[in-house]
Amino acid sequence: xxxxxxxxRQHDPDAPGGxxxxxVEGISPDMSFLEMLDTLNERLTVxxxxxxxxxxxxxxxxCGACSLVINGEAHGxxxxxxxxxxxxxFRDGDTIDVEPWRAAAFPVVRDLVVxxxxxxxxxxxxxxxxxxxxxxxxxxxxxxPKAAADSAFEHAECIGCGACVAAxxxxxxxxxxxxxxxxxxxxxxxxxxxxxxxxxxVAQMDAEGFGGCTLTGECATACPKGIPLTSITAMNRExxxxxxxxxxx
Amino acid sequence: xxxxxxxxxYTTGEPLADTKAPxxxxxxxxxxxxxxxxxxxxxxxxxxxxxxxxxxxxxxSAGATLAEQGYxxxxxxxxxxxxxxxxxxxxxxxNAAKNYRNDGDSIHRLFYDTVxxxxxxxxxxxxxRLAQISVEIIDQCVAQGVPFAREYxxxxxxxxxxxxxxxxTFYARxxxxxxxxxxxxxxxxxxxxxxxxxxxxxxxMLDLIVVDGRxxxxxxxxxxxxxxxxxxxxxxVLASGGYGNVFYLSTNAMNSNATAIWRAHRRGAHxxxxxxxxxxxxxxxxxxxxxxxxxxxxxxxxxxxRIWVPRAAxxxxxxxxxxxxxxxxxxxxxYPSFGNLVPRxxxxxxxxxxxxxxxxxxxxGQGVYLDFxxxxxxxxxxxxxxxxxxxxxxxxxxxxxxxxxxxxxxxPAVHYTMGGxxxxxxxxxxxxxxxxxxxxxxxxxxxxRLGASALMQGLADGYFVLPATVNDYLARNPGHDTPGPEHxxxxxxxAETRERLHRLVGVDGDRSADSFHRxxxxxxxxxxxxxxxxxGLRKALDRIPQIREEFWRRIKVPGTEGEFNQxxxxxxxxxxxxxxxxxxxLDALHRAESCGGHFRxxxxxxxxxxxxxDEEFGYAAAWExxxxxxxxxxxxxxxxxxxxxxxxxxxx
Numbered sequence: 001x002x003x004x005x006x007x008x009r010q011h012d013p014d015a016p017g018g019x020x021x022x023x024v025e026g027i028s029p030d031m032s033f034l035e036m037l038d039t040l041n042e043r044l045t046v047x048x049x050x051x052x053x054x055x056x057x058x059x060x061x062x063c064g065a066c067s068l069v070i071n072g073e074a075h076g077x078x079x080x081x082x083x084x085x086x087x088x089x090f091r092d093g094d095t096i097d098v099e100p101w102r103a104a105a106f107p108v109v110r111d112l113v114v115x116x117x118x119x120x121x122x123x124x125x126x127x128x129x130x131x132x133x134x135x136x137x138x139x140x141x142x143x144x145p146k147a148a149a150d151s152a153f154e155h156a157e158c159i160g161c162g163a164c165v166a167a168x169x170x171x172x173x174x175x176x177x178x179x180x181x182x183x184x185x186x187x188x189x190x191x192x193x194x195x196x197x198x199x200x201x202v203a204q205m206d207a208e209g210f211g212g213c214t215l216t217g218e219c220a221t222a223c224p225k226g227i228p229l230t231s232i233t234a235m236n237r238e239x240x241x242x243x244x245x246x247x248x249x
Numbered sequence: 250x251x252x253x254x255x256x257x258x259y260t261t262g263e264p265l266a267d268t269k270a271p272x273x274x275x276x277x278x279x280x281x282x283x284x285x286x287x288x289x290x291x292x293x294x295x296x297x298x299x300x301x302x303x304x305x306x307x308x309x310s311a312g313a314t315l316a317e318q319g320y321x322x323x324x325x326x327x328x329x330x331x332x333x334x335x336x337x338x339x340x341x342x343x344n345a346a347k348n349y350r351n352d353g354d355s356i357h358r359l360f361y362d363t364v365x366x367x368x369x370x371x372x373x374x375x376x377x378r379l380a381q382i383s384v385e386i387i388d389q390c391v392a393q394g395v396p397f398a399r400e401y402x403x404x405x406x407x408x409x410x411x412x413x414x415x416x417x418t419f420y421a422r423x424x425x426x427x428x429x430x431x432x433x434x435x436x437x438x439x440x441x442x443x444x445x446x447x448x449x450x451x452x453x454m455l456d457l458i459v460v461d462g463r464x465x466x467x468x469x470x471x472x473x474x475x476x477x478x479x480x481x482x483x484x485x486v487l488a489s490g491g492y493g494n495v496f497y498l499s500t501n502a503m504n505s506n507a508t509a510i511w512r513a514h515r516r517g518a519h520x521x522x523x524x525x526x527x528x529x530x531x532x533x534x535x536x537x538x539x540x541x542x543x544x545x546x547x548x549x550x551x552x553x554x555r556i557w558v559p560r561a562a563x564x565x566x567x568x569x570x571x572x573x574x575x576x577x578x579x580x581x582x583x584y585p586s587f588g589n590l591v592p593r594x595x596x597x598x599x600x601x602x603x604x605x606x607x608x609x610x611x612x613x614g615q616g617v618y619l620d621f622x623x624x625x626x627x628x629x630x631x632x633x634x635x636x637x638x639x640x641x642x643x644x645x646x647x648x649x650x651x652x653x654x655x656x657x658x659x660x661p662a663v664h665y666t667m668g669g670x671x672x673x674x675x676x677x678x679x680x681x682x683x684x685x686x687x688x689x690x691x692x693x694x695x696x697x698r699l700g701a702s703a704l705m706q707g708l709a710d711g712y713f714v715l716p717a718t719v720n721d722y723l724a725r726n727p728g729h730d731t732p733g734p735e736h737x738x739x740x741x742x743x744a745e746t747r748e749r750l751h752r753l754v755g756v757d758g759d760r761s762a763d764s765f766h767r768x769x770x771x772x773x774x775x776x777x778x779x780x781x782x783x784x785g786l787r788k789a790l791d792r793i794p795q796i797r798e799e800f801w802r803r804i805k806v807p808g809t810e811g812e813f814n815q816x817x818x819x820x821x822x823x824x825x826x827x828x829x830x831x832x833x834x835l836d837a838l839h840r841a842e843s844c845g846g847h848f849r850x851x852x853x854x855x856x857x858x859x860x861x862x863d864e865e866f867g868y869a870a871a872w873e874x875x876x877x878x879x880x881x882x883x884x885x886x887x888x889x890x891x892x893x894x895x896x897x898x899x900x901x
Contacts, residue, residue, distance in 0.1 A: 012813070030536040038541055038763070045761040045816060050807050053815055055329060057502040059542045061643065062427055063333040084646050109473055110813040113329075117450070120330050124442040128435035129394045133314040133712045136385075136392035140349070143403025153396040153421060156428060160332055189394045 001027040001087060004095040005040065007052055010108050017108065019097070029088035033076065034059060034066065036087055037098075052098075054112040059083040061224065064159030067166070068112055069099040074163035074222040081161060081224045101162050103171035105209045116162050118208035119176060125204035126197040127180040129189050148186050155183035157225040167222035170211030175219040177205045178235035179227045185238060195242035202239055259835060262882040265519070265871050269718075270374040270674035275892055276356075279378045282674065283717050287724035294319030297723050300467055300482040301325070302454045302509050305334035306426070306704055307687025308488030309433035310711030316440035318716055320723075323480055324437070324446055325469060327453040327504060327818075332434045335490060335502040336707060339426025340547035340640065341410065342418035343390075343704040345383040350407060354415040356380045361893050363702060366412045366592050367667070367695020368845035368861060369895040370522070370869065372888060374674055375692045379702075382709040387419055389712055393432040397421050410700035411548055412592035412900070418701040423547050423640045429704055433711070452478075453818065454509045455749075456742045457485065457516045457683065460732045464513075464683035466739070468746045472818060475811040477747055479739060481731045484682045484719055487513060488711065491666035491688035493526065495826045495833065496778070497770020499663035500532060500545040504818070510670050510689050511825040518678040519871035519884060521671035521691035523829065524837035527698055527846045528779050529664030530596035533647055533657075534616040543662040544647055546619070547640055548700040551589045553624035553633065554657070556580050556596070558617050562607035568618055568656050579603055587900040594697045594846045594859070595900060597661035601779050602857070604660075611658040620656035661779060665703060667694040667846065668836075671871040671886070675718035676710060679871075682726070684719060686710035691869065696845025750810040753820045758803035762820035765800050769793070769823070769830055777834050782850040786838040790831065794878055797827045828877055835872075839883070842866045854897070863895050 002025045010017030024040050031039075034056050041051035057065040061084040070076030076085045090096065098112065106114040144152075156179070164175035181198050184190030190197070213232060220229035271281040289297065297320050301312040304326040312324045326334060346359040359380035364371060387405070391397065397419050398406040407416045421428040440446040451472040458466035458479065466481035492507035493499040514520045531546045557578045559571055579599060581588045591599075600617050603609065610616050625633050630653060634641070641652045648658070670678050670685040672692055677684050687707040694702065732739050772792055776785035800823065808814045843852040843859035844866070852860045873882040 028537055028539060031539045032541070035539045035541050039539065042761055042763060045763075045805055045807055046759060048757075048805070048807060051816055053813060057328060057333060057504050058335060058338045059503055060338055060544045061646075062338050062424065063328075063335070063502060065328065065333055078646075080646060084643070086646070086649075088649060113813070116329060120332070120438065120441075120448075120450075123332075123435060124438040128439045129392065130439060131389070131392040131436075132317040133310070133389060133436075133716070134385075136388040139347070139387045139391040140404055142391075144399055145403050146399050146401050149396050149399040149403075152394070153428075156394075156396050156421075156431065157424065159427075160330065183396065184394050187394050187396070189392055 001029065001090070001092045003027055003090065003093070006095065006097045007112070008099045009052070009111055012110060013107050027087055029086065031087045032059065032083055033068070033070065033085040033087065034083050052112065053110045056083055062159060064161040067101050067114060067161055067163070069101065069166055071097050074101070074166040075224055079224060101166035103165045103210070105171060105173065106162060106165060116160070118173070118210070119160050119162065121208060122173065122177055122201055122204045123180065126193065126200035127184070129184060130193060142188050144187060152183050152186040155179045155186070155227060155231060158227055159225055161224065163222045163224060164219035165210065167218040168211065169216060169218065170214060172213045172219070173205050173208070173210040174213040174232045174235065175223060175227055177201050178231040181235045181238055182231050194238070195246045198235065198238045198242050199246060258880045259839065260880055260882050262873060262884045265671065265884045265886040267372065267374070267673045267886065275373055275377045278374050279381060286717060286721035289720055289724045291319050295321055297321065298323060298482040299719060300480055300485045301488060302467065302486065303334060303488035303490060304331035304434070304437065305336035305488060305490055305687060306430055306433055306707030307689070307711040308486070309334070309430065309437050310708050311486055311488060311686060311715050312446055313433060313436035313440050314712050314716045315719065316445035318720070322440070322446040323449070323482060325449045325452045325454055327451065327472060329451055331437055331448060331450060332431065334430065335505050336430045336704070337427045338502065339704055340423040340545065341549040342408065342420035342425045342701040343386065343429060344410070344417050344701045345387045345419060345705065346380055346417060347384055347387060349405060350416045352415045354417050358415065359383060359417065362413045363693070363699060364695070364893040365898060366697055366699040368697050368859070368898060369695065369863070369890060370525070370844050370888065371693055371695030373890060373892055378714065379693050379706060379709050382713045383705050385713060386705060386708045390429055390432050393436060395421065395428045395432045408549055409552055409590060411551060411590045411596065412699045420549065423549070423637060426704060429708065454489070455512065455746045455821070457513045458732070458739055458742050459516050459680060460736060460738045463681045463726070463729070465729070465732055468742050473813050475809070475814060477743060479734060479743060483723055483726070483729065484684065486684045486686060486715060486719070487670065487689050488686045489689050491669065492829060493663045493666050495770065495830050496663040496773050497766050498535065498540060498543050498774070500529060500543050503542060506822040506825070507829050508822050508825045510685065511829050513670060513678065513680070513683060515874050516680065518680045518683055519671040519873050520668070520832060521869050521871040522668035522836065523833040523872065524777065524840060524847050525667035525696050525845065526663060527593060527665040527667060528597040528661045530593055530600055530661050531619060531659045532662035533644065534611055534660040536612070544643070545662070545664060546644060546657065546659060548593065550619060550637060550640060553636070554589065554619040554621050555623060556589050556617055556619055558603045558608040558610060564608070568610070568620070577603070577608070584900045591900045592697055592699060597779060598848060600661055616658035616660045618656035619659045621652060622656070625653065665698055667691065667696060667698055671869070675721065676715055677718065677722065682722065684715060686715050696847055749824065750817060750821060753804060753817060754806050754808070754810050756801065756804045756806070758805045760803040761805055762816060762823050765796065765804065766819070766823050766826070769796055769826055773830055773833070777837050780848045780850055781837050783838060786834050789834045790838070793827065793831045793834065800827060832872055832881065835881070836870055840866055840870065861895070861897070
């Protein structure tokens with residue numbers, strides 16, 4: 001396959017960025033999208049040009065590092081991560097636009113790499129169960145109904161890639177935040193901190209500069225792990241319940 | 250280096266003894282050690298700083314636990330977030346001797362299975378402790394909210410894994426590593442928020458600082474700004490993972506690397522059993538030269554999938570057209586009692602053998618079938634989907650083949666490294682104050698790791714073992730002045746790091762870092778992969794210094810060292826692979842026996858199984874660095890088996 005790539009190049013957060021065009025040849029349909037970028041970078045390197053910077057690591061769709069907007073869609077045309085997108089999803093001769101996540105809370109570091117530290121800070125604000133090592137009771141002391149365990153798992157699958165934010169016209173992080181709130185909220189182990197968790201995480205999310213949610217549903221459509229849109233409505237309910245129970249000034 | 254084999258030589262130094270493991274019955278040793286350990290007064294703990302490098306299962310759990318105990322933790326990861334370390338990709342599960350199934354499991358059985366599975370090249374004291382702690386890990390993770398699979402009664406579900414005949418593997422669909430890691434990450438996040446952990450993401454350790462014989466800090470590079478920084482502590486913990494990426498193609502994450510442990514080795518930490526690498530039997534075969542990594546298909550699939558190849562060599566018919574009596578379910582045939590669930594090393598070698606016989610399937614004949622037709626007929630598609638749905642989906646996405654309809658094609662790939670920094674019972678390396686945990690150390694898996702034991706070991710080390718032993722070290726070594734940047738050892742480490750990076754950028758050659766990585770990887774796969782012999786290893790040992798020389802002449806790193814520069818990151822990691830590869834080949838050459846994942850063609854039983862030579866090689870080989878391309882010193886740690894008597898492993 002022969003393709004034309006138009007890639008966002010930006011040297012650093014303060015530098016102006018712009019799209020640059022590159023032709024690539026000899027692309028196999030079995031290549032992953034990132035292996036296709038490897039091919040381009042190999043050529044740029046040997047030619048002495050700066051290769052395109054992009055985040056990637058496990059390349060099996062679970063670490064959440066890769067983060068490309070491909071032809072205007074977060075992670076591209078398939079419902080998966082950029083690393084698990086294969087070139088068989090494109091046609092010979094295609095022109096493909098590649099951009100970084102676009103969101104006020106995710107500043108560009110270089111080219112296609114963005115800073116997602118805001119996600120870590122949302123988890124730090126309450127996305128955990130406070131159980132120091134050694135303090136745990138016997139695992140079978142509290143049976144968990146299978147339905148609750150499955151629901152927790154469904155939300156815990158979030159890989160923290162940020163596609164939800166990139167896809168959202170408002171740059172909202174509601175799907176990410178609600179995934180953790182609902183994961184821990186579904187389990188008896190998460191119950192004692194249920195109210196403070198949702199209030200603190202939502203407050204942190206707002207403080208990071210993510211946009212508000214208008215339930216456009218783009219986030220759930222882009223999510224490579226299929227976190228459902230109902231996750232957001234469930235978190236809204238949790239937040240409302242908690243804010244009535246724990247009034248904050 | 251005029252003599253082509255001169256650098257294959259080594260000298261022999263003093264034997265090593267694990268001085269920290271207490272005497273007495275094996276089941277009492279951990280209690281004894283914890284009792285003899287000195288404690289640091291809780292009020293004094295915040296005055297101690299501990300550096301933790303890596304945020305995988307071992308590093309994440311260690312950082313969180315040390316901080317909970319009151320220590321000041323300074324932690325590093327090269328990823329943009331501590332949630333992304335490669336532990337996250339572990340699929341199948343985590344072992345624990347809970348015996349919830351009432352199927353005859355016990356701590357002693359897990360201990361026995363692990364020592365036997367490791368082909369009698371691990372340390373009994375360590376392995377027994379691991380089995381003891383396994384039960385506490387499950388409790389801890391459940392309390393954190395890890396959503397393990399459960400039965401309808403609300404209790405935890407388990408499944409079987411290779412090399413054992415009980416069902417002791419706890420799992421969260423095919424994403425157990427992800428869920429356990431997020432548990433550790435969340436515990437770590439709580440401590441970051443509390444100000445007890447100072448987290449440095451996108452920061453890579455490039456050297457160890459040793460002052461007066463003790464590990465006192467690290468030299469690191471901020472991967473965003475390119476700035477070289479120094480960090481000081483009273484103890485340094487390496488939880489930087491394994492070195493499987495030396496093979497270029499492996500199931501490791503692209504950026505997993507050996508630099509932290511290799512630089513520690515160069516500073517005096519012995520490196521043990523570097524040739525013990527695990528080739529995992531069930532990975533998706535490669536499709537072409539563009540391949541950047543290989544993807545594992547969880548071993549749990551062997552619970553229900555049947556492995557086969559055509560009976561006749563050169564049979565290119567599609568799987569569906571090959572009648573039952575013309576198929577060879579070779580694992581079930583050769584190993585009737587364990588069948589498809591033999592340990593990984595045995596399953597991998599068997600796959601290689603049938604492919605070498607010309608009976609492999611798929612492009613290039615480098616594959617065997619993993620067939621779910623019987624399981625789907627027996628359990629129904631829905632039940633199979635419930636168990637393995639995400640794995641099947643992943644397979645289809647990569648190969649464009651539907652495994653519900655056609656059998657999966659799989660082939661072995663490099664997956665895990667049992668070797669690593671030598672540590673004593675306290676997980677301390679030969680440099681006082683430097684600890685190594687998780688895959689970065691060599692301690693528990695001997696010559697072959699059993700499935701679902703890596704997660705167990707990472708968390709055992711991080712949550713339970715290390716926090717107890719670091720405590721003892723700090724209590725016995727209170728009050729050192731923090732070395733300043735002007736200290737000669739600090740200045741030298743910084744200067745060497747700067748010089749190395751500057752030189753990499755300055756060569757301005759014509760070959761990319763990746764091209765060298767591929768070259769060294771192919772060489773290692775060829776001569777130090779699934780089966781090894783003296784002639785091939787000699788060839789590799791001749792070739793590696795040549796590649797190293799060429800690297801420093803032809804490497805091309807665009808950009809500068811003072812900026813975000815992924816090419817420089819890669820090139821710098823390859824510098825270390827080019828030395829580590831040599832030690833791996835030397836270790837493989839010196840160990841003229843077969844054991845576990847290390848198969849020397851010269852040492853096999855009449856029916857082609859690995860033949861150990863306990864009299865000569867019943868030791869762990871710990872290597873001391875003496876200089877690039879110079880003969881290292883071998884220190885032997887004799888292994889004593891008082892509980893599990895070494896026998897020829899039999900899974901037939």
